[in-house]
Amino acid sequence: DQQVKQNSPSLSVQEGRISILNCDYTNSMFDYFLWYKKYPAEGPTFLISISSIKDKNEDGRFTVFLNKSAKHLSLHIVPSQPGDSAVYFCAASRRDSSYKLIFGSGTRLLVRP
Amino acid sequence: DVKVTQSSRYLVKRTGEKVFLECVQDMDHENMFWYRQDPGLGLRLIYFSYDVKMKEKGDIPEGYSVSREKKERFSLILESASTNQTSMYLCASSFSQRRNEKLFFGSGTQLSVL
Numbered sequence: 001d002q003q004v005k006q007n008s009p010s011l012s013v014q015e016g017r018i019s020i021l022n023c024d025y026t027n028s029m030f031d032y033f034l035w036y037k038k039y040p041a042e043g044p045t046f047l048i049s050i051s052s053i054k055d056k057n058e059d060g061r062f063t064v065f066l067n068k069s070a071k072h073l074s075l076h077i078v079p080s081q082p083g084d085s086a087v088y089f090c091a092a093s094r095r096d097s098s099y100k101l102i103f104g105s106g107t108r109l110l111v112r113p
Numbered sequence: 114d115v116k117v118t119q120s121s122r123y124l125v126k127r128t129g130e131k132v133f134l135e136c137v138q139d140m141d142h143e144n145m146f147w148y149r150q151d152p153g154l155g156l157r158l159i160y161f162s163y164d165v166k167m168k169e170k171g172d173i174p175e176g177y178s179v180s181r182e183k184k185e186r187f188s189l190i191l192e193s194a195s196t197n198q199t200s201m202y203l204c205a206s207s208f209s210q211r212r213n214e215k216l217f218f219g220s221g222t223q224l225s226v227l
Contacts, residue, residue: 103155
């Protein structure tokens with residue numbers, strides 16, 4: 001049973017528009033959330049994170065929103081660029097096992113020029 | 114920049130073979146991890162090490178073992194490879210166990226077991 005779910009395997013967006021990647025989780029013990037980006041033939045790289053005490057965290061073009069009541073988080077990329085085309089994984093961790101990240105299955109984003 | 118190096122990009126092995134996947138990090142990180150990535154399942158933690166000679170099981174340790182004799186090196190061992198271990202294997206490291214500590218990943222080893 002997957003505790004972190006990314007229900008959209010792929011997303012295609014026009015360059016300059018907003019990309020919204022979604023992630024749902026089932027375990028209410030999760031209190032720290034991260035997004036990683038993965039290019040082909042490379043390992044995932046950290047993108048942005050958010051603690052459960054916040055509902056929004058912003059870093060340049062990337063913003064992560066957390067809705068604890070809905071157990072939902074989303075990553076917004078504005079404006080989207082072709083170089084953002086990659087697979088995006090959301091991940092969650094619990095306070096009592098902070099080293100252990102539970103990853104979603106990933107969403108492949110394609111930004112069309 | 115942190116570098117996590119996995120010894121092989123591609124490996125093809127036969128069922129029943131003993132397989133070693135090697136990972137080296139160059140930033141004196143305390144923690145090292147082995148994940149496998151499968152379509153539709155994301156990344157799943159196999160084993161974790163927080164110090165030399167220390168290890169903890171992750172979510173899917175069955176059929177795997179690990180070795181950490183030196184701080185910079187973390188090996189994943191498949192004692193008797195099976196076809197269901199065909200996967201992309203990713204090694205990662207982090208400096209500490211603080212909540213905001215990033216994982217740094219290697220490029221991965223695509224293992225095919227025939």
